[in-house]
Amino acid sequence: MIVKMPFMPVKFNLQKRVKLAQGLWMIYWLSVIVGILIFSLGIFFKIELRKRSEMMDSNESHLVPNLLILVGLMACGLNAFGGKVCHDSLDPMKFAKWKPMLRSYLLLCCGFNGLLLLTAVLCFLMQFAVYLTLAEGLKNSIKFYKDTDTPGRCFMKRTLDMTQIEFRCCGNNNFRDWFEVQWISNRYLDMSNDLVKDRVLSNVEGKYLMDSVPFSCCNPGSPRPCIQHHLTNNSAHYDYDHRIEELNIWTRGCREALFSYFSSMMNSIGMLILATIILEVRLHPQHTTMEDPENPECESDGWLLEKGVKETFGELFSKMKILGKKNQVDEGGDAEATT
Amino acid sequence: MVLMSVKFDLKKRVKLAQTVWFMYWFAVMGGVLVFSMGLFFKIELRKRSELMDNNESHFLPNLLILMGLIACGINAFGGKICYDSLDPNKFVKWKSMLKSFLVLCMVLNSLLFITALLCFLTRIPLQFTLAEGLKNGMRYYKDTDTPGRCYMKRTLDLMQMEFRCCGNENYRDWFEIQWVSNRYLDFGAKEVKDRIGSNVDGQYLMDGVPFSCCNPSSPRPCIQNQMTNNTAHYSYDHYTEELNVWKRGCRDAMLSYYGGLMNTIGALVLLVTILEVAVTIGLQYVNSSLSTLANPEDPESESEGWILEKTVKETFTDIMATMKSMGKGTKVEEGGEAAVATVS
Numbered sequence: 001m002i003v004k005m006p007f008m009p010v011k012f013n014l015q016k017r018v019k020l021a022q023g024l025w026m027i028y029w030l031s032v033i034v035g036i037l038i039f040s041l042g043i044f045f046k047i048e049l050r051k052r053s054e055m056m057d058s059n060e061s062h063l064v065p066n067l068l069i070l071v072g073l074m075a076c077g078l079n080a081f082g083g084k085v086c087h088d089s090l091d092p093m094k095f096a097k098w099k100p101m102l103r104s105y106l107l108l109c110c111g112f113n114g115l116l117l118l119t120a121v122l123c124f125l126m127q128f129a130v131y132l133t134l135a136e137g138l139k140n141s142i143k144f145y146k147d148t149d150t151p152g153r154c155f156m157k158r159t160l161d162m163t164q165i166e167f168r169c170c171g172n173n174n175f176r177d178w179f180e181v182q183w184i185s186n187r188y189l190d191m192s193n194d195l196v197k198d199r200v201l202s203n204v205e206g207k208y209l210m211d212s213v214p215f216s217c218c219n220p221g222s223p224r225p226c227i228q229h230h231l232t233n234n235s236a237h238y239d240y241d242h243r244i245e246e247l248n249i250w251t252r253g254c255r256e257a258l259f260s261y262f263s264s265m266m267n268s269i270g271m272l273i274l275a276t277i278i279l280e281v282r283l284h285p286q287h288t289t290m291e292d293p294e295n296p297e298c299e300s301d302g303w304l305l306e307k308g309v310k311e312t313f314g315e316l317f318s319k320m321k322i323l324g325k326k327n328q329v330d331e332g333g334d335a336e337a338t339t
Numbered sequence: 340m341v342l343m344s345v346k347f348d349l350k351k352r353v354k355l356a357q358t359v360w361f362m363y364w365f366a367v368m369g370g371v372l373v374f375s376m377g378l379f380f381k382i383e384l385r386k387r388s389e390l391m392d393n394n395e396s397h398f399l400p401n402l403l404i405l406m407g408l409i410a411c412g413i414n415a416f417g418g419k420i421c422y423d424s425l426d427p428n429k430f431v432k433w434k435s436m437l438k439s440f441l442v443l444c445m446v447l448n449s450l451l452f453i454t455a456l457l458c459f460l461t462r463i464p465l466q467f468t469l470a471e472g473l474k475n476g477m478r479y480y481k482d483t484d485t486p487g488r489c490y491m492k493r494t495l496d497l498m499q500m501e502f503r504c505c506g507n508e509n510y511r512d513w514f515e516i517q518w519v520s521n522r523y524l525d526f527g528a529k530e531v532k533d534r535i536g537s538n539v540d541g542q543y544l545m546d547g548v549p550f551s552c553c554n555p556s557s558p559r560p561c562i563q564n565q566m567t568n569n570t571a572h573y574s575y576d577h578y579t580e581e582l583n584v585w586k587r588g589c590r591d592a593m594l595s596y597y598g599g600l601m602n603t604i605g606a607l608v609l610l611v612t613i614l615e616v617a618v619t620i621g622l623q624y625v626n627s628s629l630s631t632l633a634n635p636e637d638p639e640s641e642s643e644g645w646i647l648e649k650t651v652k653e654t655f656t657d658i659m660a661t662m663k664s665m666g667k668g669t670k671v672e673e674g675g676e677a678a679v680a681t682v683s
Contacts, residue, residue: 148558161555165500188559190573215550215561220496223483224523226550238525 021089027279028083032076034276039072041269048265054159055258056130057137064126067119068269075276078112081105109280116277123270127263134255134262138172145214146185161216167261169254170217175231177253182207183214213249222247342647347628349639355628356424359621363418366618367411369611373451374407376604383600387593389494392472399454399461403604406447406454410615413447416440417622424625437626444619451612458605462598469590473507480549481520496551504592505552505585510566512588517542518549548584557582620646 046065053060085102088094141160147153164170171177189196189208199208211232218226227248230236347355381400388395420437423429476495482488499505506512524531524543534543546567553561562583565571628644647654 154558157558158555165555184560185558188573193573215553215563216555218550220493220500220551223489223492223520225519228550238523238528 018090021086025083025086027282028079028086031079031276031279032083034272034279035072035075035079037072038075038269038273038276039069041272042066042068042070042072045265045269048262052163052258054156055137055141055163055254056133057140059137060133061126061129064119064122064266067122071116071119071273074112074115075280078109082109113277113280116273116280120270120273120277123266123273127259127266130262130266131255131259134258135172138255138258142172142177142181142183145181145183148185149187161214163258164214164216164250164254167254167257168219168250169252169257170213170250171253172255173253174251175213175217175249178213178217179209179211182209184208184210217249219247219250222249224248341643341645342650344643344645345624345628347642347644352625352628352642353425355621355644356421356625359618359625360418360421362614362618362621363414363421366414366611366614367418369614370407370410370412370414372407373410373608373611374404376607377401377403377405377407380600380604383597387498389491390472390476390498390593391468392475394472395468396464399457402454402457403608406451406608409447410451410611413444414615414618417444417618421622421625424629427629430629434630437622441619441623441626444615444622448612448615448619451608451615455605455608455612458601458608461601462594465597466590466594469593470507473590473593477507477512477516477518480516480518483520484522496549498593499549499551499585499589502589502592502596503554503585504587504589505548506588507590508588509586510548510552510584513548513552514544514546517544519543519545552584554582554585559583 042065045068046062049056049060049062049065082105085095085098085105088098141156144150144153144156145160146157148157186208191197191200196208199210200206203209210229212229213231215226215228218228227237227240227245231249232242234241377400380403381397384391384395384397384400417440420430420433420440423433476491479485479488479491480495481492483492521543526532526535531543534545535541538544545564547564548566550561550563553563562572562575562580566584567577569576623646624644627646627648628642631642631644632640649657
């Protein structure tokens, strides 16, 4: 004879049950608010990715924000439903109609928690993808900086300038990235000038390279007016040594700046989701006590699982095996019928 | 002859009290809103106080904060009174002070209205403060080694980038002052000596602007130096060039920013004032309906509610008469005292 050994049993009388139901109802409403928060964070993250999509080569993956939006909506719905069930559990007649679907609802909640866990893991792992996309995207941005007359790229200059100003960075890895690229359009170069001709001929690809950076690299905190041109030529400027000058232009690279911004955002969202999982898991123990007897005033038992953890798993597996065998028998029967 | 009287039975009275209680909670939130707007405006003024020559008047944000707190307190108290009005026993203790409370509410409403008006008018003094402050800001731009002014350059640069403006009226203001510190000028160079010798004050003036004036939307890299010299740059005509640097002056830009902010705050304060007037009228109805019960012992009896017991004209003459009698009362007392003094 198998003895029923509930997992973490607790005794309940009517008062305790009422208190439990009320407490649970409050937690459900808190969870609904958290669900709304996750939804709005997903939208915020999506908007941020869109804003910088030019820097990411229009190649960024929207998987994480879409998943966040979906999870937020599901959390709202499930928890609102749970709150309604809790509210009705105080009235035995209303509760009767919810009783049959309670079990499947609990299974759904378990599945939802698994999905939350997956989302949190993705939040932490997708940062690598963002890093790689940024590296590629910024390199191309710098290359297309001068193409203000090419359709599709005419706003790259403005976007890159605003990004460098906002994030206080210069270039991809550092400001020297600007020395390797021609960032002045040919339309504004006087090709008959000797200086221009020298520079263009000085490299294989015929690019007009200079040791200068755009104005958006300038640091407003510098005590002297910004030195943008002839950065490596100490004699071109009075009292200037480019090796020790630190405040003139931003020394950080934009890839690092953008990545740290996005990574801190994703870490915070991941932490919030982990906290949500903990909140959701705490709700489960209380669910199973909502099995009311006929007499509402008598005592009852509450538990987390009806049998021990091992036995519950054993049951689940045997059920799945039976389902599998049934399919095989069906197929066998079909095969016989056809022959 | 009462002003706008309405008949009330128990049910209607209860509904009235509940509605006014509900409206009082909205009014409390309105008070919180006024308080936070005052706080926000104060912070915004502080942020730019360097550019206003540390001379800006904090009168209006302080007034908003004070009014917000007072409104919260009075509305919470009014809500409590409404809540108690449903229970005749509890209401008895409030009955006596209700009239003075209502007068206090009316004073508060008029103060709120005056605050809203001030919000719309504050643009004028702000204009003068900004004009003076920006002129000095630009003059001290180069003094990055003078204590007390060393952050002026950064503040001005950040402001020009944020508000998308250049100079006081326009970018030519930068041509009239020396914005490069002497520490970075090579006085041995001929060019520097020429420029300094070219004007009475011995200032190094140039037709150039700081980098923060540059417009990122310009299709060509920013031209900051030798702006009025067309031959210094390829394919450049400074008369027709519009996208190179910001065309707007910073005084205009900041004035429109603060003006918009003040208009919004003024409009919101007006809305809160209207809400306050509504709850005051509601409370007056609650008061009058509970004080005119046909049968004072029976809470279910009918009653009448009004805004003013007599018509507006009569109420006004009443108030004037009360004030005159109060004045005469003090005069008579003085006369009496004088008589007593002379006698003795």
